[in-house]
Amino acid sequence: MDVVGIDLDPARVAQLARRRCAFSEPGLPELLYSGLDSGRLRVTTDYGPVSDADVVIIAVGTPVQDTRLVDHYLRAACTELAGRLRRGQLVILKxxxxxxxxxxxxxxxxxxxxxxxxxxFGLAFCPERLSEGRALHELRTFPIAVGGWCPDSAAAAAAFWRRTIGTEIIHCTSMESAEMVKLANNWWIDHNIAMANELAKLCAVLDVDVLEVIAAANTIRKGTGNVNILLPSVGVGGSCLTKDPWMVWRAARDRGLDLDTVPVARKVNDSMPGYTVDLIVEELARAGRSLGQAKIAVLGVAFKNNTGDLRATPVLPVVTGLREGGAEVAVFDPLADPAEVAKVFGVTPARTAPEALAGADCIAVLARHDEFAEIDFVALRESMAPSCVIVDGRAYYSREAIDRFRRHGFGYRGIGR
Ligand SMILES: NC(=O)c1ccc[n+]([C@@H]2O[C@H](COP(=O)([O-])OP(=O)(O)OC[C@H]3O[C@@H](n4cnc5c(N)ncnc54)[C@H](O)[C@@H]3O)[C@@H](O)[C@H]2O)c1
Structure with a gap:
């Protein structure tokens, strides 16, 4: 297929044209290079090429403010398209x-x-259900849900995805049904994580390892698959899980229906950064330090492991809480853009892990990127405070790794561990 990517942001277009991917996504740079080099992929701020396209995919941002959809990006894109559409085209909203x-x-x-x-022209809604960091793998394997304006639109969209991606098609009987598929997915994920987070809080007071409980609980079959409790963590961030459940809640409220699970799950997940700050304070106190006297090295500031994406990252309220308590905070994230980290966090990030770790009373691993496996805390032990504690926000260190930390004089505390 010949593909033209259109975005209003000239900086984003220029960045892509310069062969730079803003996000860390395995395999994406190679695809970008081959697309640009072969001429099959062009990027532009100009809507002109829309008239030549057979299929137009809309994927602009749809943020939520005070539980309501901010639809002006979507409206602007549709208005730009309206004057350029021609007979026989198919528009797909993602x-x-x-x-x-x-x-x-x-x-x-x-x-x-x-x-x-x-x-x-045809119109279909086909939700974007890929998760950052695994997007290309999931693109090639996940079924695509298709809801059409009419049977012809649905058939055209299904044929398009079959020809381009070739994965299974899930036929939804309406666009509304396909819209709800996406929202149900993210409602479930947010709700599931909220349960995992509360399970972790309970396991912590029981002195039971939440990961052991989850691993064992997930071994039985229920419905069409296994019980699948997701992992607890420092919090839920990113641009989707923090807003999509509110779309669900508002859609219900607008129709006179009150949904209880959405606000509860959101509240639990939003409590996790504060819970993590409390863990750090407790562990420092155990080592005879107060937050105001401590240096905290935060490793990983992105909203999830193996991405550099800072959108709604739960690490920000943790860092803010630590600094409000008087702590000196150093941050290090090899995947995040240093200028963006400085802008969002208000601190210049360390250039290397040893720079961040020097003199640390606490190492808070809040996003655990694969390349952190190369940082050997034990080998750097001398550069840190003798009572240094490791607080694990989502590294999920193995029991062996934790035992090794403890043998070398580190304290260890995880979420629910
Ligand atoms: N990020 C994800 O992992 C993910 C996953 C599933 C679904 N989604 C959904 O996909 C959509 C896009 O998400 P995103 O994370 O890429 O958002 P984003 O805000 O990062 O990117 C949206 C892009 O749209 C551009 N844009 C805005 N208005 C435009 C217009 N009128 N014409 C052309 N371009 C315009 C912006 O400049 C921006 O580059 C959202 O609805 C989101 O909920 C995202």
């Missing part, structure tokens, strides 16, 4: 939206150019 937006917002805006959806 941005996550509340149920009804494809039909009630996108379709009328696209029709404002004079063509009629279902007659002159």
């Amino acid at each position: 941005s996550t939206v509340p149920p009804g937006v494809s039909r009630k917002v996108v379709a009328p805006l696209l029709e404002s150019g004079g063509l009629t959806v279902g007659e002159d």
Whole structure:
């Protein structure tokens, strides 16, 4: 396929044209290079090429503010498209939206150019369900849910995905159903993690290792798969799980239905950065230190392991809490852009792990990137405070690694461990 990527942000387009990927995604740079080199992929700020396309995919941001969808990016994109659509084209919306937006917002805006959806052009909603850091692998393996404006639109979208990606197609009987598929996925994930986080809090007071409990609990079958309790952590961040459940909640509220599980799960997950700060304070106290006297080395500031993405990262409230308590905080994240870290966190990040770790009373591993495996805390032991404690926000160190830390004089505390 010949692909044209259109974005209003000239800096993002220029960055891609210079062969730079903003996010760490295995295999993505190679795909970008081969697309640009072969001429099959072009990136531009110009909407002009839309008229030549057979299929137009909309994937603009759909943030939420005060539980309501901020739809101006979506509206602007549809308005730009409206005047350029021609007969026979297929438009696919991939941005996550509340149920009804494809039909009630996108379709009328696209029709404002004079063509009629279902007659002159097709429209389908196909949710984007990939997770950052595994996106290409999941793209090649995950089924694609398709909901069409009409049967012809649905058939055209299914044929397009079959030809381009070739994965299984899940036929939804309406666009609203496909919109809900995406929201149900993220509602489930956020809810599941909230349960894992509360399980971790309980395991901590029972002096039981939450990972052992989860691993064993997940061994029985239930429904069509296994029990699948996800992992507790320093918190839930990123641009999707922090907003999509609110889309669900608002969609229900607007129809006179109150959903209890969404706010509860959000509250639990939002409590985790504060819980992590409390763990650090407790462990420092155990070692006879107060937060105000301590240097904390934070390793990993991204919202999840193996990405450099700082959007809604739960590490930010942790760092803020530590600094408010008077601690000196050094941060290190080899995957995050140092200028962005400085902007978001208000501190210049350390250039190397040893620089961040020097003199540390506490090492807080809050995103555990694979390359951190090369940092040997034990080998650097002399450069840290004698009572240094490791607080594990999502590294999920093995029992062997924890025993080794302890043999070399480190304290260790994990979320629920
Ligand atoms: N990031 C993920 O992992 C992920 C996963 C699943 C679903 N989604 C969904 O995909 C959508 C996009 O997410 P994202 O993380 O890429 O958002 P983003 O904000 O990082 O990127 C959106 C891009 O759209 C561009 N844009 C805004 N208005 C435009 C317009 N009118 N015309 C052209 N470009 C425009 C912005 O400049 C930006 O580069 C959202 O609905 C999100 O919920 C994202």
